[in-house]
Amino acid sequence: MDLFPTFMRLSQHLLVSIVLMMGLLLFGTQVVGLWTTRHDMEMYQRKRARDAADHMAWAIGRFEGTAQQWISRLPKPDPDGPRLRLDETSQGRSITLWPADVEPAPGLPVLARRPYQSADGASRGDVVAYAAPGGRLPDAYLTGALLQSALFVLASLAWCFYVLRLMQWVRRGPLRSLARAALGNDDGQSAALLELRPVHEALTQNRLEQEQVVARLQQRIATLENETMRDAVTRLPNRRTFFDTFRETLRSTDPLTTGHVLIFRQRDMAELNRRMHHEATDQWLRLSAAQLQQTILEQAGTQAMLARLNGSDFAALLPGLAAQPAMALAERIRRELRLRRLPLRQQEWCRWAIALGSYKTGEQVGTVLARLDNALMRAETDNNDALHMADDCDTHHIDGEYRWQGLITRALEEHRFYLDVLERRDSSGQVLHEEARLALRGDESIPAPAFMPAAARLGLAGDCDIQALRLALDTRAKTPGPIVVPVALASLAQQHFLSRLERLLGDRPALSRMLTLEIDATGLVDYKDCLHTLCAITAGVGARIGVQRLSDQFAALEKLHQMPLAYLKVGGSFVRNLADSPGNRQLAATVARSAAALNVPAYACDADTQTLEPLLRSLGFVVLQPLPDEPLSTREVAAQPPPTELPKLPAASALRKRQEQSEQRLTEMAGALQSHRQLQSLLSHELRTPAATISAAVQSLETILAGSGEEVDSRLARIRRAVGRMIAMLDTMLSPERRGDQAMVPRLEVVDLGELAQDVCTSMQIDSAHVLLAHTEGPVPAICDPLLTALVLRNLIQNAIKYSPANQPVQIDAGLATTGEQQAMAWLAVTDRGSGLDENDVDAIFEPYFRRPAHRETPGSGLGLHLAREICISQGGALTAQAQPGQGARFVITLPAAGLAALRADNEPL
Incomplete structure (x- = not known):
C-alpha cells in the first residue's frame, strides 16, 4: 500500500528535524554558559585588582619618606593575584612589585588604579593593578561542556533507535490494521486495534457515509444522463439523441450511405390528456413505444432507432434500408398504430399522421425533417392515417412553418390568389361542370395542394377558402355555369368561417346558386355540427355540396340524406382494387344505389385501367377523366386593349353644381378652421414621431437580422417603403405652407400624367403580385396637384388589385380627349x-361608406372612392366609373389639360 512509505518518510523527516533542533539548543546553551563563566571571571579579577590596589595604597600611607625607604617594608603581593606597580609621580619613576621570574606578558589590561601618598607627603603617585598572567577558563568548565555534549549524543542515538523501532511496529501493526479497516478489509477485532477502536469506528462510519454519498451521486448522474438522452415516459431516445445520431449518420464519409426516416404524429394528444388520466396515457405510450421499437429493430436491424421528438411526434431512423423494405415497415407500423388507437368520442378514435422520407449523405438534418413535416401537413389535411411520402423533388417545397406563414399571410394581405378553372369531363369527353383550384402567385405559382396543408396547420385555411369562393363568384359573373370549389375540413373547424361564408353567399345569391362546395367524406363524421350549419347555409342560397373520397369513410352514407347533395365521388385504392375485391364491388354498388336514391350522380376517379371503366359503368358510376396539370386556356382571360373612347363626362352645369356644393361645404367649415390648424400642428408632430420611430426600428432590425433570409429582408423592405411613403405624405400634407391654407386646397402645377402613372406603378409593383401595365402614347400634360393625383391613382390601383385575380394584369392608361364643349x-x-x-352601382359606389354586397367580405371602409372623387373635383376634374359586368371595372380620372395640349384639334372626343 502507498500509505506506508509516505508515513515512513514523514516520520524520518520529523525525527531528523527534532534531533537537529535539540542539537542546536544544546550548542546554544553551551556557548551562552561559557560566555557567562568568562564574564564572571573577568568581574572577579577586576574586584581583586581594586581590592589589592586599595590595600597597597593604604599600606604606603603609614610610612614616611620616599619609596626607597619603605618599599622593603610593604607586604608581599599574592603570586596568583593581580600584578601591582607603583608610579611615583613625585620622583618620576615606576616600581614593579612582582618578582622578575613572574614578569607578566606585555599588553596586560589595567584593571584598577588608586592614588597613594606617604605619611609625610614625601612620596606621591598611583598604585596600578594588572590582570593575573594566567587568566583563562578553568579546565572543569571545559570538561563539563564536553561531558554534556557526549551525553546528548548518546541520548539522541538511543532516542532515534527507539523511534525507528516504534515506527516499524506502527507500520506492521496498528497502521496496517487501520488501513485495512478503512478499506473495509478488517473486522476491527485484531489485537493491534484494541487500543485504537474509537479511531477504527470513526473511520468505518466515515467510509460508510462516503459510500452512501458516492452511491447517491452515481444514481443522480445516471438519472441525469438518462434524462438527457432518453424520454422520461417512453424511455425511448429523446430529440437531442435522435438529432445527434442523425447528424452523425449524414456526415458519413461513405457517399453511398442512404436510408429513410419515418415520422408519425399523434394528432389528438391534447384531447387524450384531457379525457384520460396522465398515468393511463403514459402507460399507453410506453406499451405502444415498446412494441413499435421491437418491430423496428426486427425489420430494420439493430442500427435503427425509434425516438420521441416531443409530446406527440415520434421518429424512426432507418439507416441503410432500401425503399421497398422501408415502405413495408412503414405500412406495418401504420397497421400497429391503427390497432392501438384509443377512443375519444362516440364513433371517433385518436388519429395518427404518418410520413416517410429518404435521405442521403451530405444533406442537412433540417432539410430532411422539413420535407417530412410538409408530408405530415398533407396527412393532417387528408385527415386519415395513410402513409405520405416526403418528395425531395417537390418544386413548391418551403422549409418551416414560419416561412409558410409569412408567404400565406402576405398573399392574403396583398391579394395574391387566383383561380385555375378546369373543365371536368367524363370518360366520353362530355363536360360535367367546372372545377376551381386556388393558386398563390409569388415568384412562381403555387397550387392549393402545396400550401393548403400549411394553411390548415397555421389556422389560415378558412381565409384561403373564403378567397377561393369569392374569386369563384367573380368568375360566375363573367361566365355563368356550375362550378365546384373545394373546402378544407380545417376551415369548418375555424370559429368564424361559417358566418363569413354565410355573408359571402348571401350577398350574391344569384351567383351562389352556381356553386358546389366539395368536402371530404370524413368531415361528415368528424364535423357533424359544422356540416349541419354548412348545409343550412348552402341550402338557403341554392348552393349544393359535393362529397369526395367517400371510399375513405363509408360511415358518411347515413348523413347524405340531410344534405343538399350534388354528387358523390370515390377513388384511390378503393377504385383501383375494385376488379380484384368482391367486397369493394359490393360497397361500390351500395354507393351507386345510394346516389341513385338521392337523385345525384356517383363519380369514380383514378380508374387507370381499361377494364375498370366498364365495371364502374355497370355498377352505376360516371367515370371521370383526370384533370390536366395546367389550367385550360379557354378559361384564361386574355388581355384586352383599352377602349378608345372614355365614358362621357358630366355636363358643365353638373360640374358647376358640384363646385357650388363644395364651396358651400367649405363655408360651413369656416368656423372650425382654427381648430383644424391646431389639429394639423398636433398631427405634424404626433404622426411624424411614431413614423420616425418605426423607421429607426426597421433600420435596426435590418442590421440585426441581416442574413436571415430573403423572406425577412423583403418584409422589412416593404415596411420601410410604406413608412417612407407615409413620412413623405405627412411632410407634404402637414407642411407649414399647407398649414396656413383655409382648406386642403390643391397646389396646381403642370404634371405629365404618363410619367405620374409610371412612377406610381413602379413603386407599387414591388409589393404586388398583379402585373401593373402603364400605357401612354405620348406626353399627357395636365394641371393638377401631383401628390393628390398620385393618392387617387394609388387608391384605384389598390382597389383593382383587391377585386381581381392575382394572375390577371391591371391596366393603367393615360391620354388626351375633348368634352362635348370642345374643352x-x-x-x-x-x-x-x-x-x-353593375349599372346600379356606378353612381352609388362614390357615396360615403358604400360597400357592394358582393364584396362585403373584402376589407375596406367605403370611403376611398368618395374621397378620391372629391379630390378630383377640387382640381377641376372628375372621377367616373364604367359598368362592365363580368368584364372588369374601369375608373377614369379626368383633369384639365395644360399648355398646347389644350389647343390641339386632334384630341379624341371624351
Missing part, C-alpha cells in the same frame, strides 16, 4: 379583370 381634358384610366360593376 381639352387629360385622363387616367385604371382597368382590372375582376367581376365588374
